[in-house]
Amino acid sequence: MFLLEPVGLGRAENDVYLALLDAPRATAGQLAQRLGDSEPAVLAALDRLLAAGLAQFVGRHEYTAVSPEVSVAALVQRRQGDLARLQAQIEDLARAHQRGGAAGGGAAELIDGEDAVISAIAALQFDAKREVLVVDAPPYLGGHCTPNVPELAQLAAGIRYRVVYAPESLAAEENVALMRRCVAAGEEARVLAEGALKMVVFDREAAILPSSYEHPDPSRRLLVRRSALLDAVVCCFESQWARAVPLAATAPEVSDRDRELLALLSSGMKDRAIARAMGITERTIGRRVTELMRLLGAETRFQAGVQAARRGWL
Structure with a gap:
């Protein structure tokens, strides 16, 4: 994981921004030398940082980083606004397709009943040939999370699974155990602190999502085929994936538990939710966070996230 991924920027921008934070001011050439990269590549990254409000000019050829407490917070708010607008677009498109009806070959149809929902999700998973995208969030069928047997079989067959978990979906120990089992089998897992919109996308050819996000009923789902609505659903997933924090990565300088704690902390989750996950x-979480902040030389939790990213811990 790298610091700026949740706000939609890439590895190049992330590395240049962290390098700028370590230097009061620097030219593109100096940054390229420090990073071992080409000057045109660094200039391109700087242009994107300038556009995002993360960097600014000082003099004709020098750059400086804008304080992360100000700039990154503004970017997070902007991404949250984009996601809210995308959610509204999905709701509008879903209603429009439902009014059109499925009989006329519409792109969306209603799946009604627990058995029908379970059967549809299992069948579409087993039909997937490349990738399944999931946002795991309550409410669940039967009122609780259950093992995703098709996922384990598909992972074993080489199908890629990218899963975003809402904090509520990791509140119970048995749910965390299920998540770890899937991660051990090859699932790419992330956690999103807030605003998770439940959905499953199959090979970008079909999706199943709640018939309403405002009043979700787990036994009533919308099956979406290739359409503008599906395009919006895929964009919504990618936006959530970019904002979420990975739950599995390598961090040689810290233990796996510390790495997991830092990942959950940087996602914005509160101590109580982290303790459950x-x-x-919660007391142990608070004590360890304080120790990690002291180890990182950070005065705030946000600064701890910046320092952990600089050291490659996230």
Whole structure:
């Protein structure tokens, strides 16, 4: 994981921004030398940082970083606004397709009943040939999370799974155990602190989502085929994926538990939710966060996230 991925920027912008934070001011050439990259590539990254409000000019050829407490917070708010608008677009398109009806070959149809929903999701998963995209969030069928047997079989067959978890979906220890089992089998897992919109997308050819996000009923789902609505659903997933924090990565300088704690912390989750997800007490979380902040030389939790990213811990 890198610091700026949740706000939609790439590895190049992330590395240049962290390098700028370490230098009061620097030219593109100096940054390229420090990073071992080409000057045109660094200039391109700087242009994107300038557009995002993360960097600014000082003099004719020098750049400086804008304080992350100000600039990154503004970007997060902007991304949240984009996601809210995308959610409204999905709702509008879904209503329009439902009014058109499925009998006339519409792109969306209603799946009504728990058995029908379970059957449709399983069949579409087993039909997937490349990738399944999931946002795992309550409410669940039967009122609780259950093992995704088709996922484990498909992972074993080489199908890629990218899953975004809402904090509520990791609130119970048995749910965390299910998540870890899937990650061990090859799932790419992330957690999104807030605003998770439940959905499953199959090979970008079909999706199943709640018939309403305002009043979700797990036994009533919308099956979406190739259409503008499906395009909006895929964009919505990618936006959530970009904002979420990975739950599995390598961090040689810290333990796996510390790495997981830092990842959950940087996602914006509160201590109580982190404690539930990790299966330890809230008091233990607070004590370890304080220790990590002291180790990182950080005065705030946000600064701890910046320092952890600089060291490659996230």
